[in-house]
Amino acid sequence: MSKRHGKHGSKQEWSSGIGFIIACVGSAVGLGNLWKFPYITYENGGGAFVFIYLLAILVVGFPIILGEMIIGRHGHANIFGTFKSLSKDHPFWKGLGIFLISVGALILSFYSVVAGWTLEYFIKSLSGELGGLTVATVGKHFGSFVGNGWKQVFYHTLFMGFTAFIILKGTRRIEQAVKILMPVLFVLIFVIMGISLYNFGAGQSLSFLFDFDFSKLTSHSVLEAVGHAFFTLSLGMGIMIIYGSYLPKKIHVVRAGLWIVFFDTFIALMACMMMYPIIFGTNMEVKESAAMLFTTLTVQFNALPGGGFISAGFYMLVAFAALSSTISLLEPVVSYISEEWRMSRKKATALGAGVIWLLGVGCALSNGASEFFTKLGVMDKLDYFTSNWGLTVGGILISIFAGWILTKQATSSELEYEQSSLSYRGWLFCVRYLSPLFVLIVILYKLNLF
Ligand code: TRP
Numbered sequence: 001m002s003k004r005h006g007k008h009g010s011k012q013e014w015s016s017g018i019g020f021i022i023a024c025v026g027s028a029v030g031l032g033n034l035w036k037f038p039y040i041t042y043e044n045g046g047g048a049f050v051f052i053y054l055l056a057i058l059v060v061g062f063p064i065i066l067g068e069m070i071i072g073r074h075g076h077a078n079i080f081g082t083f084k085s086l087s088k089d090h091p092f093w094k095g096l097g098i099f100l101i102s103v104g105a106l107i108l109s110f111y112s113v114v115a116g117w118t119l120e121y122f123i124k125s126l127s128g129e130l131g132g133l134t135v136a137t138v139g140k141h142f143g144s145f146v147g148n149g150w151k152q153v154f155y156h157t158l159f160m161g162f163t164a165f166i167i168l169k170g171t172r173r174i175e176q177a178v179k180i181l182m183p184v185l186f187v188l189i190f191v192i193m194g195i196s197l198y199n200f201g202a203g204q205s206l207s208f209l210f211d212f213d214f215s216k217l218t219s220h221s222v223l224e225a226v227g228h229a230f231f232t233l234s235l236g237m238g239i240m241i242i243y244g245s246y247l248p249k250k251i252h253v254v255r256a257g258l259w260i261v262f263f264d265t266f267i268a269l270m271a272c273m274m275m276y277p278i279i280f281g282t283n284m285e286v287k288e289s290a291a292m293l294f295t296t297l298t299v300q301f302n303a304l305p306g307g308g309f310i311s312a313g314f315y316m317l318v319a320f321a322a323l324s325s326t327i328s329l330l331e332p333v334v335s336y337i338s339e340e341w342r343m344s345r346k347k348a349t350a351l352g353a354g355v356i357w358l359l360g361v362g363c364a365l366s367n368g369a370s371e372f373f374t375k376l377g378v379m380d381k382l383d384y385f386t387s388n389w390g391l392t393v394g395g396i397l398i399s400i401f402a403g404w405i406l407t408k409q410a411t412s413s414e415l416e417y418e419q420s421s422l423s424y425r426g427w428l429f430c431v432r433y434l435s436p437l438f439v440l441i442v443i444l445y446k447l448n449l450f
Contacts, residue, residue, distance in 0.1 A: 013246050013247075013248060014175065014246050014247060014248065014251075017250070017251040017252070017256065019175045019179070020243065020246075020247055020251060020256060021256050021259050021260065022175060022178050022179050022182065023175050023178060023243060023324070023328075024234075024240065024243055024256065024260045025178070025182060025259070025260055025263050025264070026177075026178035026182060026321070026324030026325070026327075026328070027234045027239055027243065027324060027325055027327075027328035028232065028233050028234050028260055028263070028264040028325075029182065029185075029263065029264055029267050029321055029324075029325075030111075030321050030322050030324065030325030030326075031111060031114050031115060031318075031321075031322050031325065032228070032231050032232040032268075032325070033232055033264065033267045033268040033271055033321075034189075034267075034271045034293055034318055034321065035114055035290075035292075035293045035318075036228065036231070036232075037228065037232060037268040037271060037272065038268075038271050038272045038275050038276070038292055038293070039289040039290055039292045039293075040224060040228060041053075041209070041272060042276075042279075042286065042289050042292065043289050044216075044221040044224060044225070045213070045216040045221070046208040046209050046211070047208065047209065047210065047211045047212045047213045047216065048212050048213055048214045048216055048217045048221075049216075049217070049221050049224075049225050050209050050210065050212075050225075051212045052217070052221075052222055052225035052226065053225040053226075053228060053229055054265070056225060056226045056229035056230075056438070057229045057233070057261060057265055059430065059434055059435060059438055060226065060229060060230075060395065060399075060435045060438055060439060061229050061230070061233045061235060061261060062257060062258075062261050062430075063399070063427055063430035063431050063434075063435050064235055064236070064395055064398060064399050064402075064431065064435055065233055065235055065240055065257045065260065065261065066253055066254060066257045066402075066415065066427060067398060067399055067401075067402030067403070067431050068235065068238065068239070068240030068241045068244060068398055068402070069240050069241075069243070069244035069247065069253045069256070069257065069414075070244065070253060070402065070406070070410075070411055070414035070415060071086065071241050071244065071398070071401065071402055071406065072238075072240060072241035072242060072243065072244025072245040072246075072247065073244045073245060073247045073249075073253070073414055074086065074406065074410055074414060075241070075245060076245050077245060077339065078242065078245075078332065078335040078336045078339045078340065079097045079100055079101055079238040079241050079242055079332050079335075079336060080094060080097030080098060080101065080336050080340055081097075081336075081339055081340060082097070082241055082245065083096055083097040083401070084097065086401075086405065086406065087401075087405060093401065093405070096394070096397050096398075096401075097238075097336075099390075099394060100236075100237045100238040100332070100394050100398075101237075101238070101332050101333055101336050103236075103237045103386050103390035103391065103394055104237045104238070104239070104329050104332050104333060105329075105333050105352070105355070105356050105359075106359070106382055106385075106386045106390070107231075107237070107329055107382075107386045107387070107390075108163075108326060108329040108330060108333075108356050108360075109356050109357075109359035109360040109362075109363055109382065110360065110363040110378075110379045110382045110383055111322070111325070111326060111329065112156050112159045112160050112163070112326060112356070112357075112360050113152065113155075113156045113159075113360055113363045113364045113379065114322075115159045115319065115322035115323070115326060116152070116154075116155025116156045116158060116159045116364075117145075117146070117155065117294060118315045118316075118318045118319040118322060119155050119158060119159065119315075119319055120145060120151065120155055121294055121298075121311070121315040122312055122315040122316050122319060125301070125308050125309075125311035125312035125314075125315060126308065126309075126312045128308055130298050130301070130302070130308070130311065131302060131307075131308060132302075133298050133299070133302060134299065134302075135282050135283075135284050135299050138291075138294075138295040138296075138298050138299060139285070139287055139288055139291060139295055142288065142291040142294050142295055143288065143291075143368065146291075146367035146368055146369070147367065147368030147369050148369060149364070149365050149369030149370060152364035152365060152367070152369055153361055153364050153365070156357070156360050156361065156363075156364045157357065159319075159322075159323075159326065160326075160353055160356065160357045160360065162323055162326075163323065163326040163327055163330050163353065164330065164349050164350070164353040166323070166327050167327060167330050167331060167334055167349050167353075168345065168346060168349050177320065177323070177324065178320075178324045181317060181320040181321070181324075182321070182324075184317060185317040185318070185320070185321055186267070188310075188313065188314055188317060189267065189270050189271065189274060190270065192274050192297070192300070192310075192314065193270050193273050193274040195300065195304070196273070196274050196275070196276075196277040196278055196281075196300060197273065197277055199277065199278075199281065199300075199303075200277035200278065200280065200281030200282075201277065201281070202273065202277065204276075204277075204280040204281075205272065205273055205276035205277050205280060206273075208276060208280070209269070209272055209273075209276070219445045219446045219448065220446065222442055222445060222446070223388050223392075223442055223443070223445075223446040224387075224388060226388075226392060226438075226439060226442045227387040227388035227389075227391060227392055228387065230387070230391035230392060230395050231387045231391060232264055232265075232268060233260070233261065233264055234325070234328055235391065235395055236390070236391030236392060236393075236394040236395035236398065237332070237390070237391060237394050238332055238394070238398065239328045239329070239331075239332065241398075242328075242331055242332050242335060243328070252416060253414065253415060253416075254415060254416075254417075254423075274297070275292055275293070275296040275297065278296040278297070278299060278300055279292075279296055282299065284296065284299070293318075297311070297314070298311070301314075330349075330352060330353060330356070333352040333356070334348045334349050334352050334353075335348075337351060337352055359382075362376075362378045362379075363378050363379035363382060364379075365378075366378040366379045366380075367379060392439050392442070392443065393443075395435075395439060396435070396436045396439045396440065399430075399431045399432075399435045399436050400431075400432075400436055402431045403428060403431035403432035404432060408428070411424075411427075411428070412424050415427065
């Protein structure tokens with residue numbers, strides 16, 4: 001058994017249930033909610049896409065999040081070590097451990113680049129450089145920023161540096177930071193959303209989000225909606241396994257899971273209601289939709305008195321939300337290297353973060369800065385493959401592991417349900433059949449197999 005001991009990690013345990021929930025919310029809420037969800041929903045035509053996304057959260061996300069947490073608490077080690085010990089050294093499950101950790105590393109490489117953008121926008125808000133931008137010019141401004149190679153690499157490097165620094169300090173630091181900043185971010189989003197709705201009304205945005213027009217759905221958008229459900233909940237690569245492994249026995253995982261899913265979904269929908277009214281209300285042309293987080297709001301901030309400061313505050317908080325997510329992407333890599341390769345946490349962090357940084361440089365240069373990387377579309381491809389294929393396939397396998405490999409005795413006691421109870425049987429049905437089948441159907445549909 002690769003139990004934790006000595007300097008390889010005995011200090012790691014959450015101080016309280018709330019601390020755990022906050023850290024998980026910190027991991028889940030990030031650029032996925034604020035940057036990615038609004039823009040992919042926009043690209044996929046809203047309505048039906050949102051429906052599939054919500055359905056996936058419910059029938060796949062929630063059961064699997066519980067599955068991950070109990071696998072983690074049961075195994076009490078890094079992702080690889082957990083699968084290794086719980087499957088009694090089975091090569092397939094050990095391979096899955098490596099696969100999940102690699103997917104996380106790939107996600108982090110491009111995630112850190114986008115997170116870096118928030119730093120630049122923070123600085124530019126303060127310096128007043130965003131001040132003169134209008135509906136017509138915000139897009140161009142963004143385009144020239146992402147086309148600047150040095151800046152891209154610089155901010156990416158800075159962000160990876162922050163992430164590595166926190167990882168070295170252990171999980172307590174994650175808790176402390178997230179505990180204060182998440183609620184502030186939440187309030188600020190709420191206020192900005194209020195201003196958008198006040199200025200432009202909710203009508204068109206609400207009907208865009210919730211008028212379910214299924215004729216718009218393609219197999220691509222269905223896969224993307226499901227992939228995003230995994231991405232946004234930090235599922236399908238074992239984050240919750242690793243966080244769950246630090247979880248004391250006394251905490252009720254179902255309640256924790258419910259909170260995480262609720263907050264995450266709520267913030268994603270609020271993010272849309274913060275940006276869409278501006279797009280619809282000003283007839284903004286959304287050519288580069290990936291820039292939405294940076295373009296729509298700039299227009300709004302510029303119309304407000306003291307907008308530069310609000311803008312700076314906002315991007316700083318988004319940077320923190322991203323940081324609490326990047327931490328959760330680096331932690332699996334570092335705990336794997338330090339526990340399995342018996343390296344000090346410091347060396348493991350340097351190695352893991354270094355390799356990911358290098359990959360990220362390719363992403364940073366792929367938005368116009370380098371012709372070669374732009375043509376390859378490194379960042380878009382990495383995002384596409386990891387979110388839509390890596391996480392979904394990882395997720396099904398984790399679900400199968402929780403449902404079929406762990407004993408009922410273990411899972412029911414971790415969930416604190418009687419085996420005969422409806423809640424337990426409902427969960428087991430989901431992780432054994434419903435969730436894997438749902439994802440499988442989506443994948444087969446995408447592959448045009450029916
Ligand atoms: N969920 C985060 C977001 O929405 C991103 C993230 C953090 C993530 N850890 C993850 C995505 C693990 C997939 C897997 O921004």
